[in-house]
Amino acid sequence: MQSHSKLRIASASAQPAVPGLHGWADLPDGPLSSILALSGSFRDVLAFVATCRSWCAAFSSYPNRSAFCTRFPPLLVQFNACVQAPDLPSNKGRHELRTCKVIDPINKNIALRCQIPQAIYQEMHFAGTSYGQLICCLAGYCLVVDVFSGAEVSPPRLPFSSDFESEFYVSGTLTAPLASPNSHLLVSTATSFDWPVGSDSWSELQFSDAWIVQIVELNGQFLAMDDWYKIYTLQLSPQLGLQEITTEWVGDLAPSSYVDPWLVVCGNMLLMVSCFKTMSPGCLPHHLDMSTNPAKWVEVNQLDNWALFVAGDVRSPLFSCMSPERWGGRSKWLYYAGCRSFIAHGVGDERDPSASPKLEYKRSCSRELQPLWVYPSTFYSDAQ
Structure with missing residues (x-):
């Protein structure tokens, strides 16, 4: 008891x-x-x-x-990836299935899924990714698809001329997460168009000769880069507008199509990362110093405790991750989205002069979706 x-x-x-x-x-x-x-x-x-x-x-x-x-590295999404499926009928001794494959650099052996319907990434043309959304276009129609939930948003048909349909290169980007009250979808080809998310129509943008290919947010301010690598501040209201930031390049290796430059935000720094095909492995970032007039692009030899993530299509944004050693990565390294997994090599002073030129990352544009890095859209909508 x-x-x-x-x-x-x-x-x-x-x-x-x-x-x-x-x-x-x-x-x-x-x-x-x-x-x-x-x-x-x-x-x-x-x-x-x-x-x-x-x-x-x-x-x-x-x-x-x-x-x-x-804090975390982005997730690697591979489209039309081959995965083993032993229950499928044999095709010349192979049991393979084509699907979307997601790789988490922290847990590479853990299978993750994205919910994009196969018809979208096999039939529509890639235009970009932004805030966790995949942007595709075809014959004047655009589709914005959440990479992981598969939720779709269908803007009205673009008011393009007969020449638009023949354009090979179409880029698309959002100015803010879809749920934001002032989110716009910008689509650029020979002409730029603006769709305020949720509205009934597009408007043609008068950006002079600027063809906007990337938008980033730095300390609450939106910055844009055009296809001539000029930098602008982007005004969202009362109407969209651009104001060029006069810049000066420090050094001999100015940006051009030969070096495939792209913007990435690292903490409080805006970097332009370039791929020099004559160097090995050839990745060199420059920091925009806006304390001077004109602002100066200054070479960054020490990337401190940041790692960079880049994909093959020029319309796929770069990402940065702080203190990658926490998840088994390496600071001052670049991680390239490959077809099988990802490739890593040093940046700035971490470059290995003896490394194979095959380690260079190559950026181009394609109608088909290439492997890309992405963060889930839910991480971009902070509580107000």
């Missing part, structure tokens, strides 16, 4: 530690935010969100979700 003291202890332990708290689902937002902040990978975040409705709601209201985009 139990003693009275043991009975009292058993009775007390059966009561919730906090009045009104009946289980993990009832944890208040404070402890849940602390748990979420300890996440070490996207897999941890996905597990957190899938725990229950209250935890999912806590993630939705987390005030700094965009911080995950610098």
Whole structure:
């Protein structure tokens, strides 16, 4: 028979530690935010969100979700990838399935999925990725598809001329996440068009000769680059507009189509990363110093504790990740999105002069989707 003291202890332990708290689902937002902040990978975040409705709601209201985009590396998405499927009928002794494959650099052996319908990435033409959204165009029609949920947004048909349909190169980018109140979809070919998300029509943009190919956000300000590598501040309201930032290149290796330059934000720095085909492996970043007039592009030999992520299509944005050693990566290295996995090599002073020229990353444009890096769209919509 139990003693009275043991009975009292058993009775007390059966009561919730906090009045009104009946289980993990009832944890208040404070402890849940602390748990979420300890996440070490996207897999941890996905597990957190899938725990229950209250935890999912806590993630939705987390005030700094965009911080995950610098703590974790982006996910590598490969389209039309071959995967082994032994249950399929044999095709000359092979049992393969073509599908979208997702690789997390932190957990390369963990299979992840994206929900883009096969017909979209096999039949439509690639125009870009932005804020976790895939942008495709075909014959004047555009489609914006969430890479991981498959949710689609269909803008009105573009008001293009007969010459538009023959254009091979079409680039598309968003000025802000789709859910933002002032989000615009910009589509550029011989002409630039603007669609305020949710509206009924496009408007033609008068950007002089500027063909906008990339938009980045730095310290709350939007910066744009055109196909001549000029830099502009982008004004979103009361109407879209561009103001060129006069820049000066320090050194002999100015940007051109030969070096495939692209913009990436690293903390408080705006970098232009160039691929020099005569160097090995040939990746060299320059930092835009806006404290001078004109602003100066200055060579960066030490990338400190940042890693860069680049894909093969020039319309796929670059990404940066801080302190990659936390997940097994390396600072001052560039990770290139390959067809099988990803390729890594040094940047700036970390370049290996003896490395094979095959380690160069090559950037071009193609109608077909090439492997690309992407962060889930949910990380771009911070709570207000």
